[in-house]
Each structure stands twice: as structure tokens, then as C-alpha cells.
Amino acid sequence: MNDVLDVALRLIVVFAVFLVLPLVVGQTEHKVMAHMQGRLGPMYAGGFHGWAQLVADGVKFAQKEDIVPAGADRRIFQLAPAVALLPYLLVLLAIPIGPGAVGQVIDAGLFFALAVMGVGVLGSLMAGWASANKFALLGGLRTAAQLLAYELPMLLAAASVAMAAGTVSLPGIVEAFEWWWLPWQIVGALVFFTAGLAELQRPPFDMPVADSEIIFGAYTEYTGLRFALFLLAEYAGIVVLCALTTVLFLGGWHGPFGDDLGWVWTLLKIAILAFVVIWLRVSYPRLREDQLQKLAWTTLIPLALAQIALTGIVKVAIQ
Numbered sequence: 001m002n003d004v005l006d007v008a009l010r011l012i013v014v015f016a017v018f019l020v021l022p023l024v025v026g027q028t029e030h031k032v033m034a035h036m037q038g039r040l041g042p043m044y045a046g047g048f049h050g051w052a053q054l055v056a057d058g059v060k061f062a063q064k065e066d067i068v069p070a071g072a073d074r075r076i077f078q079l080a081p082a083v084a085l086l087p088y089l090l091v092l093l094a095i096p097i098g099p100g101a102v103g104q105v106i107d108a109g110l111f112f113a114l115a116v117m118g119v120g121v122l123g124s125l126m127a128g129w130a131s132a133n134k135f136a137l138l139g140g141l142r143t144a145a146q147l148l149a150y151e152l153p154m155l156l157a158a159a160s161v162a163m164a165a166g167t168v169s170l171p172g173i174v175e176a177f178e179w180w181w182l183p184w185q186i187v188g189a190l191v192f193f194t195a196g197l198a199e200l201q202r203p204p205f206d207m208p209v210a211d212s213e214i215i216f217g218a219y220t221e222y223t224g225l226r227f228a229l230f231l232l233a234e235y236a237g238i239v240v241l242c243a244l245t246t247v248l249f250l251g252g253w254h255g256p257f258g259d260d261l262g263w264v265w266t267l268l269k270i271a272i273l274a275f276v277v278i279w280l281r282v283s284y285p286r287l288r289e290d291q292l293q294k295l296a297w298t299t300l301i302p303l304a305l306a307q308i309a310l311t312g313i314v315k316v317a318i319q
Contacts, residue, residue, distance in 0.1 A: 011093075014103040018089050021270075022235035027054045029235075029278045036282045064224035071132035072221065080130060081222070081229035084123025087116045088236040095243045096171045098253045098262035109170035110162055113244060114155060117199070120233065121147045124208070127230075128218035139217025142208040142289065147199055149296035154195035156304035157188040160311045161248045174252035182249075184314060188307040189249035191300050193273070196241040198292070200234060202277060204284040207292055242273035 030053050034042035046052025068074055091113045093103035106112050121143055128140020162168045164185065165176035198205035201217075209217035219230050246252055246269040253262025287295065 010103045014092050015089070018092055018236065021239045022232055023054065025235045025238050025274050025278075026231075028274065029281075030054065032275065032278045033282055036279075058228070061225055061228040064227075066224045066226065067221075069132050069221050073130040073132075076126050076130035077221075078226070080123045080126035081226045081233070082123075083126055084120050085229055085233040085236060087120040088233065088240045090116050091240050092243070094170060095240070095247060096174060096252060097266050101253075101263055102171060105171060106169070108168050110158055110168040110173070110248075113170070113240075114158060117237075117240065118147065118151060120237065121199075123230075123233065124218040127222065131218070131221040133221050135215045136218050136220045139208045139215075139220070143201065143218060146201065146205070146208060146292065149293055150195040150198040150205075150300070153191050153296060153300035153304045154199065156301065156308060157192035157195070158248060160188040160304070160307045161185060163308065163311045163315060170247050174247055174254070177251045177254060179251065179254075184310060185249055185307070187303055188311075189245065191304045191307065192248065193241070193245050195296070195300060196245070197277065197280070198296070200237040200241060202234070202238070203281040204286045205292060206286050207289050210286060238274055238277050239270065242270040242277070245273055246270055 030039075030042035031050065033039055034050065041056075042050045042053040044050055045056055068077055094106045094109040094112050096102040124143040125140045128136045128138075128143070131137070161173060164181060165173040167173060167176065201208050209219065219227060222230060243266070246266055250269050251265075253266050255262065255265035
């Protein structure tokens with residue numbers, strides 16, 4: 001009975017984190033962009049420092065009419081937002097926040113997380129195909145091409161950390177982490193984080209939703225709460241990407257004053273990385289499609305392979 005209660009409590013905590021943290025990231029993005037770009041709404045909505053902007057957005061989405069195009073595949077069209085969102089909930093189950101604080105310990109947690117994250121692209125493909133809209137279909141195909149290009153460097157960068165730790169268990173990687181890893185794993189961290197941003201279609205890698213070319217990509221025909229679910233999936237993806245980068249490359253729950261408050265260090269590192277994601281959106285214009293593909297195949301993949309080679313050399317040298 002105690003085991004059942006423990007599992008239930010873990011699931012409730014993970015679900016609460018899944019509901020709260022993406023909204024916090026969304027509100028933070030409103031505020032950061034408001035400060036950096038002088039946007040008035042997020043600065044003043046509701047009075048005190050624009051606290052009501054997120055509420056206003058939620059009410060706006062709830063009030064919008066739910067429209068399904070006449071030529072669309074209705075069932076697939078309606079299912080696509082859930083397919084885009086739910087994989088991130090499953091990944092959060094395997095990410096350790098502190099010592100023993102993990103929804104479910106999975107021996108091959110790294111493989112599980114990366115494989116399930118890849119499933120999320122099916123939501124965009126389903127949305128683009130089912131919308132009966134050529135711009136949506138093109139956006140879905142661009143999403144698939146982008147995933148194929150950036151999945152490989154992401155996997156290679158993660159493999160480097162698994163080699164260094166000698167395990168593919170996420171808690172095991174954190175426990176094996178040493179601070180001297182930071183200098184020689186920094187290239188892998190940059191490759192992993194950059195490839196993750198591209199998989200999430202975050203600026204400057206948002207060509208699949210380039211409004212100047214294809215309206216809003218696979219999501220062109222979506223309105224109301226279904227469109228809001230795609231946005232929530234994006235913010236949930238940011239949380240998952242930052243959490244995985246923290247666990248793999250930044251020591252997870254390890255901090256300068258011991259591991260007693262490990263979950264605090266984990267959340268702090270996630271928050272800093274999420275701020276970097278927002279900062280990049282504000283600072284850089286989107287790449288062209290050819291530039292996006294060139295970056296993956298001619299820069300990130302060679303760097304990831306070099307990181308694996310360096311990891312192999314270091315592992316041999318210290319044994």
C-alpha cells in the first residue's frame with residue numbers, strides 16, 4: 001500500500017510541475033521580452049508589473065471559436081495537439097530533480113527521454129497533414145526535416161556524457177558527475193542545447209513556422225484552446241530541454257553547498273537556461289532554411305563527433 005501511495009504522490013508532483021512550470025516560463029517570456037523590446041501589454045496589464053497578461057491570454061484562447069476546416073481529417077486534426085504535448089509529460093517522469101526525487105527511475109532513462117521527445121514531432125506532422133492546407137503541410141514537412149537534421153547531433157552530444165559517466169541512467173549520470181567535466185564537455189553541452197532549440201522550433205530556428213513564408217506552419221488552421229495546447233507544448237519542451245541539459249552537463253542537483261537542497265540547485269539551473277532560451281529569441285533573427293540545415297550537418301555534427309572522440313581520449317587517459 002505504501003508503494004502505491006509513493007507512486008501516486010510522485011505522479012501528482014510530476015503532473016503539478018508539468019502544469020505549472022511551462023506557464024511560469026510563458027509568463028517569464030512575456031516579461032523578459034517586454035523589458036528587452038519595450039512591449040507595453042506585459043508591462044502594465046493588471047496593474048502590478050503586468051501580472052494579468054498570462055490570464056488575459058488564457059481568457060482570449062478560451063473565448064476563441066473552435067474551428068475545424070471542412071476538408072480536414074477531423075479526428076487526426078483534433079488529436080494532434082495532445083500528441084505534441086504529452087511526450088514532454090512522459091519525459092518529466094524520468095528526469096531527477098534531487099537525490100531520490102524522480103517520478104520513475106528508468107535504467108535507460110537517457111534513451112527513453114530522447115526517444116520520447118522525438119515523438120512530439122508527430123503532433124506537428126499530424127497537424128500539417130490533417131489541416132487540408134498546403135501551407136500547414138509545408139510547415140509539417142519542414143518540421144520533419146528539421147528534426148532529422150538536429151536529432152543526430154543531439155544524440156551524439158548526449159552519448160558523450162553517457163560515455164563519461166559509464167551509464168545511461170539519468171540519476172546515475174548525475175551521481176557520476178564531476179565538476180572538472182565542465183571544461184571538456186562544454187562543446188557537447190552547446191551542441192545539445194542548440195539542437196534542442198532547433199527541435200523545439202524556437203527562434204532563431206523557427207523556419208517551420210515562418211509567418212513571412214508559410215503563415216504559421218503546421219498550426220495555421222488551429223484556433224482557441226487547441227492552438228494554446230501547441231503553445232503549451234513549446235513551453236513544456238523548453239522546461240524538458242533545460243532540465244535535461246542541467247542533468248547531463250551541469251551536475252543536476254549538485255551545488256556549491258552540498259546536496260541537501262539539491263532540488264533548489266536543479267530548478268535554479270533550469271531557470272537560468274530558460275532565460276537564455278528567451279534571450280536568444282529576442283536577440284537573433286531566424287535562419288534561412290538552407291542556413292538551418294547547413295548548421296546542423298556541417299557544424300554541429302562534426303563538433304559532436306569531436307566531443308565523443310575527446311571523451312574517449314579522456315576516459316582512456318584516466319583509466
